Amino acid sequence: MGPDPKMAKLDWLETFELGLPEIDDDHREMLAIMKSVEAAADADDFDLCADLLDKLIEFSTAHFKREEDLLEKAEYPYLGIHKEYHSGLIARADSVKNICKEIKSRKNFKECCSEMFQFLVDDVVAGDLKFKSFLEEKGLVQRR
Numbered sequence: 001m002g003p004d005p006k007m008a009k010l011d012w013l014e015t016f017e018l019g020l021p022e023i024d025d026d027h028r029e030m031l032a033i034m035k036s037v038e039a040a041a042d043a044d045d046f047d048l049c050a051d052l053l054d055k056l057i058e059f060s061t062a063h064f065k066r067e068e069d070l071l072e073k074a075e076y077p078y079l080g081i082h083k084e085y086h087s088g089l090i091a092r093a094d095s096v097k098n099i100c101k102e103i104k105s106r107k108n109f110k111e112c113c114s115e116m117f118q119f120l121v122d123d124v125v126a127g128d129l130k131f132k133s134f135l136e137e138k139g140l141v142q143r144r
């Protein structure tokens with residue numbers, strides 16, 4: 001079996017940082033939960049997978065809230081758009097999550113999860129880059 005491009009993407013994300021420790025820590029935790037879902041699926045422990053998927057959505061929801069609070073304090077002008085983007089991601093991830101939880105075969109489960117993870121990973125790789133330069137200009141994050 002060749003390398004899984006989606007897993008490679010998760011690995012790459014571990015090195016990805018915005019320069020805001022509290023946000024970067026949250027993103028790393030989201031990835032850590034995704035990896036534990038993959039590990040539980042490899043062990044065919046689908047009960048654990050279901051619990052971890054719930055935990056992932058719960059944690060991501062809390063992360064989005066923390067990020068929104070931070071952006072509000074920084075007076076980010078596009079906060080409303082970013083909030084809508086977050087709730088869209090959660091709604092999509094949550095509906096795919098419920099489909100994944102019904103699947104009890106390893107390969108199909110992992111495919112379903114990859115699709116779900118994409119919505120949450122999108123926050124890190126696409127969504128949050130939009131406020132990175134704003135925070136840099138305000139001197140709130142270190143330029144790299």
Ligand SMILES: [Fe+2]
Pocket residue numbers: 023027063067123124128
């Ligand atoms: Fe984020």
Ligand SMILES: [Fe+2]
Pocket residue numbers: 064067082086123124127128
């Ligand atoms: Fe975000």
